[in-house]
Amino acid sequence: MTGVTGFVGEALLHRMLSEVPGVRVTLLVRPKGSTRGTARIAALLKKPIFAEVVEASGGIEALMAARIGVLEGDLADTPELPAGLDAVVHCAGDVSFDPPVDEGFRTNVVGTRELLARVRDAGPDLHYVHISTAYVAGRRRGSIPEGPVDLEVDLEAELAWGLSQRRAIEDRSRSAEVLTAERKKAEKAHSRAGALTAAAATEAARKEWVKNELVAAGAERARSLGWTDCYTFTKALGERVVEEHARTHRASIVRPSIIESALTTPHPGWIEGFKMAEPLILAYGRGELPEFPAAADTIVDIVPVDHVVAAIVAVLAHPPQVGRAAYFHVSSGDRQPLTFHQLYENVRAYFDRHPFQAGDRGATRLPEWRFPGAHAVERVLSSGERAYQVADFLISHAPRSDRARDLARRLEQQRRRLEFLRRYLDIYAEYTQAELRFHDGNTLALFRSLSEADQARFAFDTSVVDWKVYLQDIHCPAVTAPIRRLDEVRAARRKAATPGLRPLSPEKPAVAAFFDMDGTLLSSNVIETYLWVRLRELSGAERLAELGRVVGKVPALVQAERRERSAFLRTVYRDYEGARRADLDQIADDHLTDHVLSRLSPAAVRRIREHRRAGHRTVLITGAIRPLTRPLRTLFDHIEAAELAVDERGICTGYLSSSPLVGESRAAWMASYAAEHGIDMAASFAYADSHSDLPLLAAVGNPVAVRPDVTLFRHARKHHWKIVDWKSSGSSVRSLDPAGGL
Template sequence: MGLPERLAGKRVLVTGATGFVGEALLERLLSDLPDTEVVVLVRPRAGRSGQARFAALVTKPAFAAWRERVGADEVERTLRERVTVLEGDLERMPTLPADLDIVIHCAGEVSFDPPIDTGFATNLGGVQELLRAVQDSGARPHLVHISTAYVAGLRSGHVAEGRLAHTVDWRVEQAAAQRARPAAEDASRTPEALRGFRERAEAEHVRAGAQTVSREAERHRRRWVERRLVEIGGERARVLGWTDCYTFTKALAERYLENSRDGLPLTVVRPSIIESALARPFPGWIEGFKMAEPLIIAYARGELPDFPASPDGIIDIIPVDLVVNAIIAAAATTPPANTPAYYTVCSGFRNPLLFRDLYEHVQEYFQRHPLVARNRGAVAAAEWRFAGAATVESRLRRGERFTELAGRALGYAPRSDRVRQAARDLEQLDERLSFLRRYQDLYRSYTRAELVYVDDATRALHQGLEPADAQRFGFDPACYDWHTYLQDIHIPSVTATIRGPDPSPPAVRRVAPASASGPDTLAVFDLDGTLVSSTVIESYLWLRLADQNAVARSRELASLARALPGYIRAERRDRGHLIRAVYTRYAGADPDELARLVDEVAGDILLRRVKPAAIRRVREHREAGHRTVLLTGAVEVLTRPLTPLFDEIVATGLALGPDGRYTGRLTSAPLVGDARAAWLGHYAGRVGANLRASWGYADSQSDLPMLRAVGNPVAVSPDLPLYRVARRSGWPIEEWSSTPGEPRAVAAGRDERRAHAAAARVRAWRAGGGPAGGSGAGTDRVITLDPGGRR
């Protein structure tokens, strides 16, 4: 009988049906085994039931040919009559049917370097839970366990099919893995470790405030725990003779099944590196990147100048449909209950592909079909020299050291578009080096192990197929040549998604405030550096120097220069410290005189510094019906010219002494860092605003809490730390430039002061207050701004 007849009437449970191999297996069961019933275990995820996930699964491209061939009505009937969906996962198995004939276990943790507890919980614990559920159901099915050829571990030479030769006790290792997370958590909570996390967070985010620092410190701690668990898993695997935690846990799962299956027939299928389909469900079908794809794409992009592999070493690749065909043939061939069957599905023994062969095929393909990079044109295919692991490692370490030093240097550079461009370039280099580091570390053991997997039992299984089945369900790795598979099928498939139709630069992302109109939406703007090209110190000088003579101006500038280093240190620690330090200089100032100076001189300077793009954006929000808010550390009096633009202005208040003059102290703590987010939360509650629909615009890392408090954060001409966070978070980044040609004077010159004074006298006369000095002098001004942002 053929495979369809041998499996007719059988009820088959498939785990991992939403994974790469499981999806391809399910397609063959539905399409080519019409009399076989299927039970699938599907985990609910992200609010979707297992049934809903399965319904979405069968609409994917892998099932397109089957759906078209049988028609929509037949698809629904087949799924209704032949498929049973069980909701659950390998941690919480549902009750299984008592009439299962075959269990094909495809599910598992396929990452090479999972945290050790995760790897054990999925690859060993999942098998234990599955076997428990099978035994509780009363069924006596044939167990088909999908493992990996790399359970053979770190060795050289020919590896035969059969039971693994090792004495590792899975009970001891599983118990140790379960203890690893509590131990890592405890280690991360020692005073020394916590101090390190906090100091690192402070170095990166101190200006954003204590809450942000605390959040980042905890994020560093959790990442440290995860990295620690990954390191433990990898090192434990290598100590015991395996390449990584993945192969280690897969090997122990095999040993558990061999010893604990209670007489159930067992077949272990061990594929090598599974890649895109040769023919079914269609040539080149693949989901996600597997083992070779990241390297192929990195080479195509010019990001993989060499690789630490032996040119004459074998890279054992097998198409996914050959693996699925072998699984079906193995499932239809039940071994004796006391003698497990082992099948290695591979290509290296009878159709070997060397690393040099793979490189030459990839190079030849991209020489004929190069990728086209934006602003670079066609990417040249690199020439590998196979320099060896030591040379590649040395180059990689030099690159990592360079990016570390360059990143520190950029942190001290003044903000500018050129600095941000340098940061982007450095970020790309760092990403490239991180990619190389990750894949060199992951693949090092695989490339060093000079293995040849022998597939005698698998070949015999294939030779035992009926001739018709050998055509439909064949899995002979000698049935194709590598040139055809790689250059005509595999590489075109995996690169199709990265070949964009237009190599031109992407359009600038444009923010559209009107898309979420309504009075419950806030538009919150920072002032210095965002709305206006100025700083706290500059605005102080506008007021301080406005009416002083040359000698007094020189004295004030000299005093400020002496204090400047302290101000810079204060700014790097806490913006609130800077504001307090600068505003002590207002001690003794007359509030009425400051108001007059704003009206006559400083206000004009401020308005000249307002960025046209900022004014346009404020107007857009106002037209959308949003409530506009200016949130600034500037003194209240300086914001008077901007009153027409905002529904709410929150600025820094200066305390008055008994003599009616400013004391140099603040009326309340400045709203900086975390305080801005707290104020926004309170304000939104008071006015009934929806922060998730609101907008925030700021330029500095100290504004990070404010930006995170709203649903639509926008980084405007950001400093480097904020720029990096915005890039990582996917926030819009906009460049709002000052008016071209606008002078950077910190105070009005003599002629300009005379002109302002004359204008003030004219305004006062027209207001009916008499000549300068009368009741009309110093009254509030009316300011209008056209769409271009000019007065």
């Protein structure tokens, strides 16, 4: 057997071990990393469905010794098969609807050809059973017979083309046209974080472009030849390879339709992972699937997985004659059809009785499908995508605020919902319009040829399936159960208090916690702090004049900050020209401390103290000038701040003594500091609020985004970084005059 770690392969192995006691099974298994194939099978046998078989055999080792052989290898380089085989079942294959075209060909065509070459080497009378799909029929209509697909295709030419596409598309991805477009988008998005961050984003975008082009190439070639997608196209070509083999050897082709959870065996509702219908069922139950592009009376051909594997066992027991492959549809639409409207009614009835909970708002509201047709659904979705693009532009350019973050969070949910709808509309649109009825006469005749005892043990007559019972009492409860458990865990985590930090063991490397200042620890910025320092020494009229001058510069400063933060800081710090450096320290000690402490987040202080109690080194790394950090000296082991250049009299020149630490220069300084102090960066922490701090956060193993701007918020959500909301002290009061009553 191949593909035993997949859904059908696992179910087939269970059925063979539990119901066919005289059979020994050899499994072709690919090592995964450092895990050998034997270890993978041992882990597979620990799953609950194998418990009875393992116990009856005296344990996993005894079961494997008596009935299971493991053949380490890969279909790409199939090893020699063991002697004494009676049959080979090929369950492995790329089951993604939209694989990169070269991967689809390599798995579904080349892999099949390589395996069949080994089958022929192993002996002349082996029965080869190929697990395909009923949807190799492609975009045809009406009744589909159990026989060869009418292929007007040059197999060798298509195979050569498909395998060559990665090289061709990789070359195109490095053209000036593609790279220039991706680089400009990356630099526009990441210029504040630094050139290398933008370069990394450019390369990531190029790789994504390659993947998308490979997927598009396969999909378009498939549709141009009459198939729904690259998956069905390459599976059909794989069947062509099997048909050539069948001219001289015994071969059967089993074509299941849409395989879903078990009806009875190993237990009702057994399923591994999400298949074709599950994402749609779950999305509908959460109220996120407002409509579906199917006709109400179109058949959705579903078959339980235990019917599929029972049919495979029966096919194994009845090898055909040499000269022509035997074909078997395992499907339901011909004799027990289920329409999309019936599917919708049963799923809705289930969620009416067992709804998902929408947080504190009660039961999720279920959409009412009217089946308006694919074109109407496409129009609605396209309108939603255009509205999202406008909203995304506006929120990305909005000033930072709690409201902007909340809107970004909701917009992110809308983006994921639109992407989900777009993906499944594109993938399933062809299937929802496929007016196919798979004739299953051969499969029914095979079932009727079995003894009554075998018919009861290996049931695969799909006409007995009661769709109401199957969907409402078996399938929907099975696929929603893990999601409900996950929702409960998430709710418990939200209620639980934030766990503290563990004390650092003496024998472990040092750990550091790096903190940004403005916007992270305190709700302040370099312009506001400059005004607090400057305005205290001016009279009322002079204060108004200085305020007016600074306000007039704000638009230009905002643009500078968005382009390059170092230029923005240099512009602000030019206004310190003429100040005495010692006076700045004195002002900070005498007057600025209260201002800083009023802006300092209590949650931030608690977190810093937690790090200190855990034995972590606390480091403040900021673009603010050093005098402004003096009120925070007692909290940190080290403060790295901007240094104002002074002349021989101690008067500030308006310049810095070195480049300010911003963007990627922060990450470089952190790496140097960590090397000097023996700090384990993978175990260390970083806290920052701005997208320009992306390199700082990415440099550690535990990044935390603190009340992030919209761009950083999205990056943090995408990469599963922790996001916290450290609010300023409740006593913090702002006024139009930052000098207050001084």
